[in-house]
Amino acid sequence: MEQIQVGGGSSRNGAARLDTLPEDCISMVVSHTSPRDACVVASVSKTVKSAAESDLVWDKFLPPELSSLVPPRSLDFSSKKEIYMSLANDSVLIDDGKKSFWLEKGSGKKCYMLSAMDLKITWSDCPAYWKWKKDPESKFEKVAKLRHVCWFEIRGKISCGMLSKGTHYSVYAVLKIGGSGSRGLDDTPMEALVGFAGEEAASKTFVLLEPKGTYPRGGYSSGSFREVSTGVEEPKERGDGWSEVKLGNFYNGDGGCDDDGNEIEFSIMGTEQEDWKSGLIFQGIEIRPMNEGD
DSSP: OOOOOSSSSOHHHHHHHHTTSOHHHHHHHHTTSOHHHHHHHTTSOHHHHHHHTSHHHHHHHSOTTHHHHSOGGGGOSSSHHHHHHHHHHSOEEETTTTEEEEEOTTTOOEEEEEEGGGSEETTTTOTTTEEEEOOTTOSSSOEEEEOOBSSEEEEEEEEGGGSOTTEEEEEEEEEEEOSSOOBSSSSSOEEEEEEETTSOOSEEEEEOSSOTTOSOOGGGOSSSOOOOOTTOBOOEEOSSSOEEEEEEEEEEOSSSTTTTTOEEEEEEEEOSSOOOBBOEEEEEEEEEEOOTTO
């Protein structure tokens, strides 16, 4: 919390003055800050702590459409703060298990992961090219395992109205490699696009779906190794058994986009080279608020 001031003065003096107000007034003041601020200011005194942890405060930090968004069991807690912390500490499945939803802990911004089942994957209905399988490390029922394709294309979209307004978001592909038999993923950059539907992409970059030079090409090579230029995004380990590669950023404005039914679209395309690709296990696309440095 940077400052909480009531009637001017320093943050310390402001906190002291805040402590002299009626509890419902304190709650009203704190509800106009952020979840992070509410947790910090609760240390001022018992009175402020009680006010800062009240349902009046934490109801403001929860999305107004929450009851229609998540399963009722996700809201079965004794206080609004407990509901918030539950959604900030772990995701819940929504949309018949095709998406997961959670809140960014410090800000309350909405975050999602779209499962592979919720995306358009070219040739995914052909067992010779893609296989749908269970994975104990996935939050979804099934993941998509790439067998062999030369035309690689994954597309997805999400309504702007599902996201937090006035927020800069980043989009990530969440994936891993199924053993050492991968092919064409660490030496052939693919094009990644992120932007509003019907408009020129707000973000365009090139990505590898496996860190460069992970495995020696040997006799299983798709051809001569291509020197990958600097600036190409590579996967990074997440600590949950998966890796992620950044596809791009976008800004969800303060108003109007959801009224128009606008959507954010994103894609990964590897279609210009006729190299065969295999070995990828794809969990989904994650959309979360940008961090500093993104």
